Amino acid sequence: MTSERSDDILPENPDRRTLLRAAGSITLGGLALTGAGSAAPAVAQTAMTGKAVANRDSAALGLRLQGVQHFGLTVQNMNRAFEFYTEVLGGTEVMRDGDFKGEKIHNTLLTDQEILAGELRVNPRTMGVPDLKGGDQRLDVRFVQFDNVVIELLQYRDSGQPMGDGNSWAEPRDHMSPAYPRSMHICFYIRDDVDFNKFIHDLEAESARRGMTQVRANRSITVTTEKERLDAPIEANTNKITEGKSSGWALIYCKGPEGEQLEFVQALGPVKQTFQAAFDARRKLIGADKG
Known part of the structure; x- marks a missing residue:
């Protein structure tokens, strides 16, 4: 990384607005190229020493973050999704929990949709809002660890349905074009020495062998x-x-076994240097913060 690149991202004496913009704009670049899960937390730990501890709550919002902890994916079939992310893509199970129900969890997750249903004068169930409050539906979760991020799989099921088995309480969305606003995707970072074309070929073949017909790459x-x-x-x-x-x-863009949008990327040459420069600037930004 050249000193000119760092100066372009972070001026020598940045004001609060500049810090905030830099913190928000380069976070994803740094996380994308972090080789192990410990790198980003280490940066935050360094910044939380000395005077920065006392003043952290008055810092810009972006400087109070440790990065992205996980991406969440609501699935139709928990066991199928878990098999794909652990056995096909090789993630490691962190933990599983579930049978969540009750007023507190319902309100935490679904208040905005309940309010919208009231404004529209429709039954919340017709909008895909489960009844966690009354316990007719339950929520189960499983966390899967990859090198630098965690994926959370969520399934909302009927209370009489065993955990992990069967389909979700709500119907899956029919149209999954990435062009729809509010659409999100999970991007996996492929190692530099991997043949990208062969990876996609093998991914499709292994998924087809397991009956995961939704896994199709463009x-x-x-x-x-x-x-x-x-x-x-x-x-x-x-x-x-x-x-x-x-x-x-x-x-490459690829659909996952639940119809979710996936992306697989490699970053080599100039673009790799650009992301690395952004990550280094992020480290400098947080390390220099004094609240």
Whole structure:
């Protein structure tokens, strides 16, 4: 990383507004290239020493964060999703919990939807709002650890349904285009020395072997049928960007077993240096903060 790049992101004497903007804009860049889960917390721990401890609550919001703790995914079938994220993608189970019900958890998760249902004068159940308060439905969760982030799987089920088995209480969404506002996706970072095209091929093959027919990756060439997608040459599995600020970025979009939107990326060359510079600047920003 050059000193000029750091100065572009973080001026020598930043004001509070500059700190806030920098904290918010470069967080994802730093997390994306953190090689192990301990790196980001270590930065925060360093910043929480000395005078920074007493003044942390008056710091900019972005400087009170340790980073992204997990991404949550509401699933239709818990066992199927858990199998994909642990056995196919190799995540490690952190813990599982569940049978959550009652007024407190219901209000914590669903107050906004209850208010909206009241304003629209409709039954909340017609809007996909489960009855955790009365206990007709229950919530189960499982956490899966990857190198630098955790994924939380959530399932809302009927109270009489065993944990992990069967489908969710609510129907899955039919339209899952990533262009819809409010859509989110989970992005996995593929190691530098991995053949990206072969990874996508093997991912689809292993998922198909397990009957996970939703796991289908897009191609970088135009295909109009499923047969054409399957018959596309293996080099069409990956979109490699060679120009502009994203030069060195390789990506593919893929649906997961629940129909969720996944992305797999590699960041090499110039774009890798850009993300690393952002991560280094984030470390400098938090380490320099005195409240």
